[in-house]
Amino acid sequence: MKLLIVGGGGREHALALALATDDPGHEIFVAPGNPGTAPFCANLSIAADDIERLVRAASAHSIELVVVGPEVPLALGLADALRGAGHLVFGPGAAAARIESSKAFSKDVMASAGVPTAASEVFTALQPALAHVDVHPEPLVVKASGLAAGKGAVVCITRAEARAAVTSMLGERAFGEAGDEVVIETFLQGEELSVFAVTNGTEIRLLPSAQDHKRLLDGDTGPNTGGMGAYAPVAIATGPLLDRVEREVLRPTLAELSRRGAPFVGVLYAGLMIAPDGTPNVIEFNCRFGDPEAEVILPLVKSGLTALLVAAARGEPLPRIEVHEAAAVTVVLAAGGYPEAASRGDVITIPDDMPDGVTVFHAGTRTEADGTLVTSGGRVLAVTAVAPTFEGALERSSAAAEMVEFEGKQMRRDIGWRELERRSR
Numbered sequence: 001m002k003l004l005i006v007g008g009g010g011r012e013h014a015l016a017l018a019l020a021t022d023d024p025g026h027e028i029f030v031a032p033g034n035p036g037t038a039p040f041c042a043n044l045s046i047a048a049d050d051i052e053r054l055v056r057a058a059s060a061h062s063i064e065l066v067v068v069g070p071e072v073p074l075a076l077g078l079a080d081a082l083r084g085a086g087h088l089v090f091g092p093g094a095a096a097a098r099i100e101s102s103k104a105f106s107k108d109v110m111a112s113a114g115v116p117t118a119a120s121e122v123f124t125a126l127q128p129a130l131a132h133v134d135v136h137p138e139p140l141v142v143k144a145s146g147l148a149a150g151k152g153a154v155v156c157i158t159r160a161e162a163r164a165a166v167t168s169m170l171g172e173r174a175f176g177e178a179g180d181e182v183v184i185e186t187f188l189q190g191e192e193l194s195v196f197a198v199t200n201g202t203e204i205r206l207l208p209s210a211q212d213h214k215r216l217l218d219g220d221t222g223p224n225t226g227g228m229g230a231y232a233p234v235a236i237a238t239g240p241l242l243d244r245v246e247r248e249v250l251r252p253t254l255a256e257l258s259r260r261g262a263p264f265v266g267v268l269y270a271g272l273m274i275a276p277d278g279t280p281n282v283i284e285f286n287c288r289f290g291d292p293e294a295e296v297i298l299p300l301v302k303s304g305l306t307a308l309l310v311a312a313a314r315g316e317p318l319p320r321i322e323v324h325e326a327a328a329v330t331v332v333l334a335a336g337g338y339p340e341a342a343s344r345g346d347v348i349t350i351p352d353d354m355p356d357g358v359t360v361f362h363a364g365t366r367t368e369a370d371g372t373l374v375t376s377g378g379r380v381l382a383v384t385a386v387a388p389t390f391e392g393a394l395e396r397s398s399a400a401a402e403m404v405e406f407e408g409k410q411m412r413r414d415i416g417w418r419e420l421e422r423r424s425r
């Protein structure tokens with residue numbers, strides 16, 4: 001098949017590799033792609049949010065399926081524009097993508113559908129928001145409603161911190177338009193889990209569940225990032241828990257979106273907080289694969305990925321996929337200065353003698369005219385290992401991550417600590 005993958009990060013490298021592995025006969029275009037996709041795909045130098053040029057490229061290259069990686073083009077209506085031009089697309093239209101691009105909308109959908117989530121209120125004016133903070137129990141969470149690259153949620157231990165967060169969003173517009181609407185919600189206890197449901201709008205196929213590590217530093221400390229590492233599968237994601245997630249979270253949400261005239265086609269990513277009593281509370285929904293979660297869940301798919309994405313995009317019954325009985329761990333290597341001000345242009349060395357089962361996914365890299373690989377974004381690489389056991393995958397991805405060199409490299413050395421702790425009990 002002729003495929004077009006939209007995006008240029010680690011997730012899109014993982015998508016391209018998984019689809020190429022699924023069927024080596026695919027001809028894969030990536031827009032814009034990165035130096036990791038260049039050796040086996042045709043990179044098109046079109047930005048992921050340039051809707052007009054992407055639609056033209058899909059037509060020019062007779063693309064048979066477009067897979068959209070990031071949330072921004074989905075929120076801008078890329079899938080609608082492509083469908084309007086007669087293309088088959090894996091990814092929701094703008095109306096359904098609001099489940100991610102507006103936390104206020106997402107909360108409203110969950111309330112209508114009876115989906116478990118933190119109690120919340122939405123504010124667009126500073127004074128009422130501050131008044132609400134003053135009577136809210138601590139801790140509490142303040143969120144910019146719009147898209148903020150994973151950095152729009154502030155967990156506040158005290159009301160004073162919450163007042164500061166609300167003021168920076170609604171008063172000082174620190175998140176621009178994304179923070180003109182603010183959600184204030186109660187703090188949820190428990191353990192986080194990312195669940196990925198491929199859907200044609202009604203039917204669901206779950207991919208392996210994963211756990212991300214959002215904070216920059218070991219011990220889940222430091223600032224929030226886009227994600228510093230992930231692993232899959234996760235032991236807490238048992239069959240009974242996932243059944244409950246399907247029944248109480250995924251199906252009601254998809255039904256409510258359809259009822260509102262915005263059926264969701266693509267991958268619905270539920271960011272959950274599993275409460276101590278087992279309730280799967282939704283922290284947020286995303287309308288796409290997670291990054292870096294994609295770099296662990298996609299390498300675990302053994303076969304059937306293309307058929308699944310095509311069937312979902314066509315609204316047809318979803319075939320089953322086969323998944324490797326193995327574990328995957330990815331360690332993200334971030335640039336110096338990330339997440340505030342990532343340094344760029346640092347020379348990257350990736351040795352040839354990586355351990356078995358290791359793939360280095362490119363995220364923020366660039367090749368200079370003379371062929372030198374340099375850093376060009378906050379999250380630079382995601383070093384994934386697949387192995388028969390979690391411990392094996394962890395050991396290999398950590399060892400491989402240490403072997404890659406560039407000035408200012410930041411990485412966590414405790415990815416998967418919860419799983420490790422569980423397994424040593």
Ligand code: AMP
Binds near residue numbers: 143186214271273
């Ligand atoms: P979000 O951008 O909504 O995914 O939030 C980013 C991170 O903030 C999440 O991954 C959680 O670790 C944390 N978080 C968000 N909302 C809550 C909540 N209501 N209770 C506890 N932690 C939260």
Ligand code: GLY
Binds near residue numbers: 227290292
């Ligand atoms: N890893 C978190 C996200 O993709 O939003």
